[in-house]
Amino acid sequence: MSALLEYLPLILFFGVYKFVDIYWATGVLIITSIIQLAYQYFAHRTIATRHWIFFAIALILGGLTILFQDEQFIKWKATVIYATLAASLLVSRYVFNKNLVEKALVGVLESANEKANLSQEPNNIELPPHICEQLNLMWFAILAFIAVLNIYIAYTFSLDFWVNFKVFGLMGITFVAILVTLVRVYKYLPEEEGN
Incomplete structure (x- = not known):
């Protein structure tokens, strides 16, 4: 389960990109990254530093992608x-x-x-x-x-x-x-x- 959750943002990003577009895929990437953080917290009562860093990068660059449609x-x-x-x-x-x-x-x-x-x-x-x-x-x-x-x-x-x-x-x-x-x-x- 943990391994699947690790790759879930990437899998959903790919699927949504193929069926919709890069901007929707980026939004899904950000949302699934939030879900990943929540799962980590509720399952382990802690969130690994790398998950915070990956989320911050996804949020900043993904947010800019959606905001500027670039x-x-x-x-x-x-x-x-x-x-x-x-x-x-x-x-x-x-x-x-x-x-x-x-x-x-x-x-x-x-x-x-x-x-x-x-x-x-x-x-x-x-x-x-x-x-x-x-x-x-x-x-x-x-x-x-x-x-x-x-x-x-x-x-x-x-x-x-x-x-x-x-x-x-x-x-x-x-x-x-x-x-x-x-x-x-x-x-x-x-x-x-x-x-």
Whole structure:
């Protein structure tokens, strides 16, 4: 349910764009982002910072798109989000000495370990520092590349092509990056007992 809700604004944006237009799709994107925030609050009694940031970007750029009836504003949304994420990885690592990719990976892996009940005792997952550094730089490069690629496609190709790229291209690139990450950390995952 949570995964579906994560992509709900994008799915509805795409559907409404295909059946109506970019301005209605942008309005739906803003409304579903509000629903996403409400769900996060009622389900977890807290709202992740990233959801607030994504909502603010959608509200500002989407609001300008609707107000001025100019799709150029909404085209910048993905670039602003991906550039912000890329900058966050570098700033957190080299200014605050924190590797956000490592923190996210360890959290996800430990959560998956608990849900799968792979062992009776808690199992702290440790990834080698050089792997975490490589993954942090890899994700920085991917996010920065997506930020630039989005604007290039937005201003080089048709609106239809950009919308299709935003939905399928960005998801595809992200999926491949996640696969590469999983392959890179696979040998550090705990094994099931009895194997």
